[in-house]
Amino acid sequence: MTTPQVKQQTGIGGLPLVRIETPWSMAEVYLQGATVTHFQKHGEPPLLFLSAKSRFEKDAPIRGGIPVIFPWFGKPEGKPAQHGSVRTRQWDFVESKTQADGNVTARFRLPASADLPSIVVEYVVTVGQSLCAELIVTNNSKSEFTFENCLHTYFTVGDISQTNVSGLKGVEYLDAMDNFTRKTEREDAIRFTCETDRVYFNTPHTTEIHDAALRRTIRVEKENSVSTVVWNPWIEKAKRMADYGDEEYKTMVCVESGNVRSEAIRLAPGGTSSLKVKMSSVL
Numbered sequence: 642m643t644t645p646q647v648k649q650q651t652g653i654g655g656l657p658l659v660r661i662e663t664p665w666s667m668a669e670v671y672l673q674g675a676t677v678t679h680f681q682k683h684g685e686p687p688l689l690f691l692s693a694k695s696r697f698e699k700d701a702p703i704r705g706g707i708p709v710i711f712p713w714f715g716k717p718e719g720k721p722a723q724h725g726s727v728r729t730r731q732w733d734f735v736e737s738k739t740q741a742d743g744n745v746t747a748r749f750r751l752p753a754s755a756d757l758p759s760i761v762v763e764y765v766v767t768v769g770q771s772l773c774a775e776l777i778v779t780n781n782s783k784s785e786f787t788f789e790n791c792l793h794t795y796f797t798v799g800d801i802s803q804t805n806v807s808g809l810k811g812v813e814y815l816d817a818m819d820n821f822t823r824k825t826e827r828e829d830a831i832r833f834t835c836e837t838d839r840v841y842f843n844t845p846h847t848t849e850i851h852d853a854a855l856r857r858t859i860r861v862e863k864e865n866s867v868s869t870v871v872w873n874p875w876i877e878k879a880k881r882m883a884d885y886g887d888e889e890y891k892t893m894v895c896v897e898s899g900n901v902r903s904e905a906i907r908l909a910p911g912g913t914s915s916l917k918v919k920m921s922s923v924l
């Protein structure tokens with residue numbers, strides 16, 4: 642059994658990354674946005690999707706993996722960019738630890754910044770037979786801090802036309818493709834035949850991605866997340882995204898975990914909030 646290893650390396654575009662090898666898997670985390678760009682169990686296809694056309698440049702978001710969305714989701718009025726400010730910042734790699742069971746944890750911290758006064762943001766990635774990501778926000782200010790968070794995970798699938806997402810039947814959602822109209826999910830399994838962009842509310846529970854082409858099920862388990870976002874850009878939007886291949890919509894789906902829009906978090910002074918997601922695959 643290979644011994645766990647953690648190495649700091651220079652990655653695509655000269656950007657620094659942390660590469661983590663465990664007896665079961667390998668992962669890569671770019672310090673840019675503390676973005677997990679790769680997780681793959683030995684002998685399996687990659688769990689995470691990374692666009693072949695992603696930019697790897699300072700101040701540009703990485704297209705794929707697990708973008709960390711904080712302190713806002715989407716593009717609220719007056720905000721300078723889509724999906725928060727931290728996915729394009731360089732985080733610090735603090736430490737890594739190998740657990741007795743062979744899992745490796747790597748801890749990252751967002752450097753203090755004037756736009757987030759007295760707010761400490763850390764991110765802990767645990768790599769083993771599954772992948773865990775935990776976004777931890779501590780409010781050291783003297784006032785309540787309201788924010789949205791989301792781990793905007795891109796998953797690899799073999800063929801989107803043979804893929805479905807289960808676990809959301811009966812749940813209310815906002816349909817971004819229909820002026821954010823509030824609807825109720827009627828399907829046991831969501832299938833993809835067009836651009837799909839939905840924010841599901843009151844979903845603290847597990848969802849599953851059933852990938853018939855790769856003959857695997859991906860399980861997304863969450864702690865302290867009540868919003869789930871399901872997204873596939875489909876044909877026309879794929880063509881409009883410069884950092885995304887025209888055909889890449891066929892081999893990915895986003896199932897994102899966080900607390901967004903009406904489910905934003907209100908963190909009292911001295912409080913800590915942790916959003917945790919465990920991603921695993923079953924063949």
Ligand code: TA6
Nearest residue numbers: 702715723724817838870872897
């Ligand atoms: O999570 C879905 C979504 O909000 C979509 O509307 C789409 O914009 C996607 O995120 C990607 O956003 P980005 O800013 O990374 O291009």
